[in-house]
Amino acid sequence: MFGVRNIKNLRRKALSGFIWSASDKLINQLGYLGVTVFIARLIGPESFGLIGMLTIFMLLAESVVSNGFSQALVQRSQQLTEEDSSTIFYVNIGWGAAMYILLYFCAPLIAKFYSQPQLVDIARVLFTVLLINSLTVVVRAKLTINIDFKSQAIASTFATLLSSIVGVYLALKGYGYWALVWLLISKAAFNSLGVWFFCRWLPKLIFSYESFKSLFKFGSNLMLAGLVATFVNNLYVALIGRYFNATQVGYFTQATNLSNYASQFISSTLQGVTYPIMTSVKNDKKRLVSIYTQLISITMLISVPLLVGFAAVSEDLVKIILGDEWLPAVPVLVALCFARAITPISSINLNILNAVGRSDLFLKVDLSKLPMTLGALYIALPYGIEGLAWAMVCTSFISFFINAYFPGKLFGFGGIAQLKVAYKYIIAAAVMYAAVTQVSITGSLWLTLIAKIALGAVVYSTLLVILRDTFVLQNAGPIVNKIKQRLVG
Structure with a gap:
């Protein structure tokens, strides 16, 4: 211990x-x-x-x-x-x-x-x-x-x-x-x-x-x-x-790279740091589960609004950083952002299996998803790159429950329990998306992008306070108090 x-x-x-x-x-x-x-x-x-x-x-x-x-x-x-x-x-x-x-x-x-x-x-x-x-x-x-x-x-x-x-x-x-x-x-x-x-x-x-x-x-x-x-x-x-052709691959690859950046920033950062931490406490189940559940909450708090927000500003972002030549990638990028919103949580669910030495379960999980993905590809291929992107959305959400199955059995914190933690974040992010996509300022892409990001941050954080999210309220208070002390001091 x-x-x-x-x-x-x-x-x-x-x-x-x-x-x-x-x-x-x-x-x-x-x-x-x-x-x-x-x-x-x-x-x-x-x-x-x-x-x-x-x-x-x-x-x-x-x-x-x-x-x-x-x-x-x-x-x-x-x-x-x-x-x-x-x-x-x-x-x-x-x-x-x-x-x-x-x-x-x-x-x-x-x-x-x-x-x-x-x-x-x-x-x-x-x-x-x-x-x-x-x-x-x-x-x-x-x-x-x-x-x-x-x-x-x-x-x-x-x-x-x-x-x-x-x-x-x-x-x-x-x-x-x-x-x-x-x-x-x-x-x-x-x-x-x-x-x-x-x-x-x-x-x-x-x-x-x-x-x-x-x-x-x-x-x-x-x-x-x-x-x-x-x-x-x-x-x-x-x-x-x-x-299809190399141009279509270019659109899909660029959309994948952009959506992966936000998703992998969260998952790879937390996974890289927490894997050795969870491995070091693998024999202390109470401590391990505590780290695991807190990690799920933190990840959902960040990943859901970040990726949904990314989807909301995707067209403006592509126009600014890539140019109009890349606009066909936008519908694909929107879909992939939704698909990636829960990817960091799935990564954590698999990571804990490795931490406790159950790589056999890790393998079973990945093998179980293969038929689903192949079926989705077969159905979506005639619908082009947009159809394939939305197929990835469907398989990502189903994969979330598959990835959470064994952690639920081992630690009592499966997919349904994780969604109960996340539902307020999902509601807040959905309202944020609806609000942000209504913003349009004629003549200035940069101004529109900045306004959308600012509005999204305000809407999301305000809704979490209104919904009285326990995790946010418990952790926001001490941070605000420290800021007040610094300002007064």
Whole structure:
């Protein structure tokens, strides 16, 4: 059981980790998004779509290389040995090389699948990212175990800055889609150098079959789950590229990137920080459930209005940052924002299964969603990219209950209980959306956008006070009192 000192130390580490992780996601992801948006304006939807076509193959290979073992190392943090770390380091390098060689020779087949011959050269260059990322799995896990998100944030900042210079320079020089390719490669390379610099760990020339076997037992479930989830989440883009064209892929990919930014900022920040925290208290069920339930409340409080608000201002935002050429992406972006509104909560529900060592349940959850997603794709494909986007809305909400099933069984906080916590946030966000979409100021897109954001914030926060949300009232009071004390002092 945890003592008072340990709990305080855990809170301090969690707060520090959250601040640095949030800063990393906010500054670096926003900066990276800004660069890709700038490049997208220069190269257009078709060139952007060519890179999007390769996404599913890249992410599937990444799942094999890193998904399972990284979390397995963190999950074993309290008993981690040098043999474990060194063994997994060499395994990841081997798998990274194997994935690259496989995809290198499959590049002509990928190009034929999409009827885009230029994808052969693009794929063979872009997939070198797999080799680079395979070198960083263990060092990232070590930094995460120590809740050292400061070092990861600094490394990511420099990587974003330097790779942005590379990408923008190539785009301005007219290199088209190659600007995006080298943006991705240089970002991976600079990030790798950064995390190695901060970790200061070197693998030993040892390989333990026992370490591999025990870590693979846990990690293989996560790897398979990652493969299934990646396949399901990116199958939409692959089918659009197969049955439509690169321009449509560009619209869908850009809408996905924009909606994912807001969603992943919340889920990856909280998940990255809380996973090692929940792992460290996994034997204290009362403490674990307390952290879990509070995390669900905080996430819903933030994610629902943020994504619904994003949907409400999507047209103005696209016009400002991308231009009228990208307006066909707006209906897709609106739908994906609604789909992503609950994604962070689903991530937490799956995260707690990993924290308590139940990667087998994680795998069962992801496998159970596969038939539903394939069925939705089959029905929606004739309706184009908008139909596919709304299919994702439907599957996301059904997936929420599937993801919450096992946490409900294990901890008594399933989908219905979570919705009871969230219903006030959903009501407030729906009213906010209705109010914001009525705002229109002639002649100034920036003024309209600012007015919509301000109105949305006021409407949402006011409604939560009127609805007397318990979580908000309990936490808003102390914050207001501290502000008053500062002002008086």
